[in-house]
Amino acid sequence: MRKLIYYELLKIATKPRSYIGFAVITAIVLLLETAMYIDGQTYIEFITQSLEESFDIEGKFLNGNLMCFIILQTLIIQMPLLVALVTGDTISGEAAQGTLRLLLTKPYTRAQILWAKITAGSIYLLLLLIWLGILALGLGLLIFGKGDLVVLKTEQVIILRENDILWRFMLSFVIAFISLQVVASLSLLLSCFTDNSIGPIIISMAIIILFTIIGTLDIPLFDHIKFFLFTTHMIVWRNLFDNPLDFNLIFTSVGILIGHIFVFNALAFYYFKRKDIQS
Amino acid sequence: MKRRIFFLLFMIPWALSAQNPKTLLNNAFKKFAKVQNYIADVHMDFDLPSVSMDAVTGQVFYKSPNKFRIKSKGIAFVPKQNPYFSLNELRDTNSYVAVLQGAEKIRNINCRIINVIPNNPTDMILGKFWIDAANNVILKSQITTASNGTIQLDNYFGTQKNFALPDKMVITVEMTKFKMPKALSAELNSKSSKTSSKKEKGTGKISMDFTNYKINTRLNEDVFK
Amino acid sequence: MTDLPVLKIKGLAKHFGHIKAVDGLNLHVSKGEIFGLLGHNGAGKSTTMRMLLSLIKPTSGRIEVFGSELYSNREKILSDIGSIIEKPDFYPWLSAKTNLELFAALSRKPVSKNRISQTLEFVGLAARAGDKVKTYSHGMKQRLGLAQAIVHDPALIILDEPSNGLDPKGIIELRELILHLKNDLGKTVILSSHILSEVELIADSMAIIHNGRTIIEGSVAKLLSDENLLVRFFVSNPAKAKSAIESSVFAGKLIEMHNNELILELNNQDTSRVIRLLLDSGNDLQQVISRRRLEEYFLKITSAAS
Incomplete structure (x- = not known):
């Protein structure tokens, strides 16, 4: 099994496509950090102008922690695509290229092969998030320094003290991992159904975009279904930056996300074990 | 009897002058005017509408007549005006009209309520002061400003009563509730409030506890930059 | 093996x-x-x-x-x-x-x-x-x-x-x-x-x-042995050829006949003897095609499928 995982990782590591995610993350983070370095103060003044009507603000809004938060907030929209780009290709890509039939003639059960692919995909996702963490938080702190975190919500400003932030970021990366694992599981499931490499990636993104639109629109009809959409819960990491924390909400959302992972993977296992390889 | 007459003759002018609102205000100002500068540690608590913020500590610096700065170990919202700015408006007794409005007990202390109307208002349009005449300190003031609406200051005196410097000060201000477009906050799934287009007002409170006062000490001007 | x-x-x-x-x-x-x-x-x-x-x-x-x-x-x-x-x-x-x-x-x-x-x-x-x-x-x-x-x-x-x-x-x-x-x-x-x-x-x-x-x-x-061949003889005078075969020892080997083509089931050796027989009967042999029976069969199913 370890051998299977090792070779799945080798395939991911040697495939040029796998580095698109790292390149995009690097580009976006560097772009945002450069822009904020040059013009961040204007941006901060723009969003805090209503507060500054009543108060002077003492202390530094723009710091590494805020940068990391802004980057996480921005990238949560792009990350699913970057993840699906690799995980959506795991089965269908091999089917399209013809190596799946060769792989499945090897003396491993299909469940083992799928499990190895899921594990390798998760490790890839983890590395992607670690890279994001290093760039967003590490580089952010290096360039912009430490400081309290200002979380700007639609109708609230939350200021978290410097010593109260790191654990929140760590946990939010864990939740981001779980959220993106849902995307990985979904694209892997779709990948089992088709022999074309691009289809599952596009369908995964289409589902995410559709669900996000439903989640964004304040239409009463959608209110009833929003709770069941995984995209609604994918942004629960932001609730880790609430004060006080609503653990009930966070646990519920994490539970729903894990439920999605379980269902998507279970369906993938069910279908993949029975799939006739005709490609 | 003679003694009584002597006492009355001696006390009436004093009492009358003590009841004079300008005198009361001037006495309070004079007490505070003894302070050339000070440094103190401050612990700030915030109770602001649409702002969630834990307490923060820092240092407060003051230099007469109107330099004031709070340096906090973290982000803090501090009042736009120096909390003593209204006292400075009382520096020149000819620059305002003072009207004794009555008396009121604050924290069981008898206070005179004096309304102050500046002759040539700059920022303060109207001031209302609750003065503890016995100690010549202002326990409460309510200042209506042109720039920031009404500001209320509640002073709690203790260790530095002789300099009219409070151990605790609570500043109450009117403030606009914070609102930001969804796109900027990236709260895609949040429900917009139905009155989102209106600028809602609220009342915010900042409590400042001062300790370790160092009064009339050497103070580097750089801290005010 | x-x-x-x-x-x-x-x-x-x-x-x-x-x-x-x-x-x-x-x-x-x-x-x-x-x-x-x-x-x-x-x-x-x-x-x-x-x-x-x-x-x-x-x-x-x-x-x-x-x-x-x-x-x-x-x-x-x-x-x-x-x-x-x-x-x-x-x-x-x-x-x-x-x-x-x-x-x-x-x-x-x-x-x-x-x-x-x-x-x-x-x-x-x-x-x-x-x-x-x-x-x-x-x-x-x-x-x-x-x-x-x-x-x-x-x-x-x-x-x-x-x-x-x-x-x-x-x-x-x-x-x-x-x-x-x-x-x-x-x-x-x-x-x-x-x-x-x-x-x-x-x-x-x-x-x-x-x-x-x-x-x-x-x-x-x-x-795929050579014992089992299907041989097609294309002749100038099919009637004469048919009567020559029917009056010989190969009478039972004739499977099919249409136009100027006669199909016989033969082995290699008998094929030469039939050629001689047909020539002796005054026929001109235009073409002789010999295929093994399995090959013929395979071709049939292949062409039917295509």
Whole structure:
């Protein structure tokens, strides 16, 4: 099994496509950090102008922690695509290229092969998030320094003290991992159904975009279904930056996300074990 | 009897002058005017509408007549005006009209309520002061400003009563509730409030506890930059 | 070659909806032989081969490999099988050597680095082992496919249309490699093809499948012997020719006659005698076409299918 995982990782590591995610993350983070370095103060003044009507603000809004938060907030929209780009290709890509039939003639059960692919995909996702963490938080702190975190919500400003932030970021990366694992599981499931490499990636993104639109629109009809959409819960990491924390909400959302992972993977296992390889 | 007459003759002018609102205000100002500068540690608590913020500590610096700065170990919202700015408006007794409005007990202390109307208002349009005449300190003031609406200051005196410097000060201000477009906050799934287009007002409170006062000490001007 | 069965298929069927790709197939492959599975495109060869490798789950029937039922001993059986199905596809961005290492490692049999180099040498790819597969020609990929199929020293090798896309030189080389596997290494090879001559040249036994069923199965020597020829004589005077044959010992050998064509079932020796007989009867022989009966039969089903 370890051998299977090792070779799945080798395939991911040697495939040029796998580095698109790292390149995009690097580009976006560097772009945002450069822009904020040059013009961040204007941006901060723009969003805090209503507060500054009543108060002077003492202390530094723009710091590494805020940068990391802004980057996480921005990238949560792009990350699913970057993840699906690799995980959506795991089965269908091999089917399209013809190596799946060769792989499945090897003396491993299909469940083992799928499990190895899921594990390798998760490790890839983890590395992607670690890279994001290093760039967003590490580089952010290096360039912009430490400081309290200002979380700007639609109708609230939350200021978290410097010593109260790191654990929140760590946990939010864990939740981001779980959220993106849902995307990985979904694209892997779709990948089992088709022999074309691009289809599952596009369908995964289409589902995410559709669900996000439903989640964004304040239409009463959608209110009833929003709770069941995984995209609604994918942004629960932001609730880790609430004060006080609503653990009930966070646990519920994490539970729903894990439920999605379980269902998507279970369906993938069910279908993949029975799939006739005709490609 | 003679003694009584002597006492009355001696006390009436004093009492009358003590009841004079300008005198009361001037006495309070004079007490505070003894302070050339000070440094103190401050612990700030915030109770602001649409702002969630834990307490923060820092240092407060003051230099007469109107330099004031709070340096906090973290982000803090501090009042736009120096909390003593209204006292400075009382520096020149000819620059305002003072009207004794009555008396009121604050924290069981008898206070005179004096309304102050500046002759040539700059920022303060109207001031209302609750003065503890016995100690010549202002326990409460309510200042209506042109720039920031009404500001209320509640002073709690203790260790530095002789300099009219409070151990605790609570500043109450009117403030606009914070609102930001969804796109900027990236709260895609949040429900917009139905009155989102209106600028809602609220009342915010900042409590400042001062300790370790160092009064009339050497103070580097750089801290005010 | 022994009679010990390496593969036994009984009543194997695979239905895709209402399409019966394989429909009650029976096969028997002995140890150490090259077995040819012959059939036109769409006859069910590939589906059968995929079922042998558990790529496709049968609708019904039983497959026994090395004496054990395939699906209950799948992993154990597959570790002793090497295969190329359809076309040899690899990870194009990896080198041939890395591809081979990868698939060797997944065979669950110990494969040394030395063995990998030897296998690449054996298929003639040692010089370009470090090149990425995307730079390989089809023939080179086919050879790499064969290397992948044998690198873990399996007892049974399954090759689905192995000569597809190869040039004549490549086909000859492949044939020699397969014969080497059987003759020198004692492997059992099952190969499929839609070309009879290819099977004839290499296989010990064969089966023709048509519409998912076994039509004929047996040793190639017997099935394709010269004892059983269908000979077509094109003559100038068919009536005279017919009467000459009917009055000779070959009267019972005439199968069909239309226009100027007479079809007789003969062996090699009798063919010469019939030619002499027809010439003696005053006929001009315009053309004589001789085909083995199985070949004729195969051509018929092939042309019917196409």
